[in-house]
Amino acid sequence: MVQGALPLHWRKYPERYRLEGNYNTETGQEFFPARVVDPGAGRNAKLSPKEMPREGKILSWTEVFVGPQGFENETPYYLAIIELTNGVRLLSQVVDSGKAKVQIGAKVKKVFRKISDTDAEGAIAYGYKFKVSE
Secondary structure, eight states, X not given: OOTXXXXXXXXXXXXXXXXXXXXXXXXXXXXXXXXXXXXTTBTTSOEEEEEOOSEEEEEEEEEESSOOTTOGGXXXXXXXXXXXXXXXXXXXXXXSXXXXXXXXXOEXXXXXXXXXXXXXXXXXXXXXXXXXXX
């Protein structure tokens, strides 16, 4: 981990732990991750925090055979573009699901997992991943 990065983990807790984004209180448009400015309504839009749905479906996926530094020992694993029930899309790892289940259209639910624990500060990073629910 980069020196001084521990505070970054603390700032990301709402996003990583509760899948918290935000929404425009006037239009209802939802965003994840949270945005500072609504691209459709501009900087005067009132944005408020909102927890995203915990369910969705797989729109696209891939199997990773050669992981980036720090994830070499976790291959193969699956990454998917998930569309939540509110229409918000995000990229996430799909865990605890065999290849036969990881398919376009498969229903998924959010799970809480360890992301990493191998940094110089000894911090263990947790966050969301998804699991096929059918």
